[in-house]
Amino acid sequence: MSRSARLLQLLDALRRARRPQSGPVLAQQLGISLRTLYRDIATLREQGADILGDPGLGFEMRPGFLLPPLMFTADELEALMLGARWMGKQADGQLAAAAASALERIRSSLPVELRTEIDTSGLLVPDMQAAERTAEPWQGPLRLAIRSQHKVLLRYRDQKEQASERCVWPFAMGFFEHVRVLVAWCELRQDFRHFRADRVLQVQELAERYPETRARLIQRWSRQMGYRIGR
Incomplete structure (x- = not known):
């Protein structure tokens, strides 16, 4: 060993x-x-x-x-590096910058030989869809609302191009290859709903915290597994 x-x-x-x-x-x-x-x-x-x-x-x-990062195994370091690079391609500017900062902090703390090995590992995250990706300025505010566990007034355009206004309890966000999805409890529907970030028209974070904890909402949602896209 x-x-x-x-x-x-x-x-x-x-x-x-x-x-x-x-x-x-x-x-x-x-x-x-x-x-x-x-x-x-x-x-x-x-x-x-x-x-x-x-x-x-x-x-x-x-x-x-x-x-300390130097205590990670080679596999763990490669997983961290790959994950941070993927997040840099998928997330909003603030989170992408945080991923790059964390990546550099880990990298700079490594011994020279291990740093070279990681830099030349050959594990890449190509940005094949950069030209097609739609800017999503609401990612940052939605992430902050999830973190603070505050209600959000969401103006949303569904797949039929119909706009609606919802008061929701945001508690999770999924980062898929081609779309980012907000998971929230919708007061209008009285159920869990999934909202595509690229269809959000406006976000207003409210001062009121939602009555359940984020952990509890995630548990309830996980049990129900209701993948109904907001509409």
């Missing part, structure tokens, strides 16, 4: 533990010597891991610690 893989396993073991773990227990779990374990814990602390404890007292990791 490589050293980086061993350090990743140690982080996972500390993250999942519900109580402080003794050095011998961790060493046995990872199949390494106690001396190697103490050296690995020192290395992780140097890299920013907030690991509490000492030999004889046990070790635990304070909640909220994020894995």
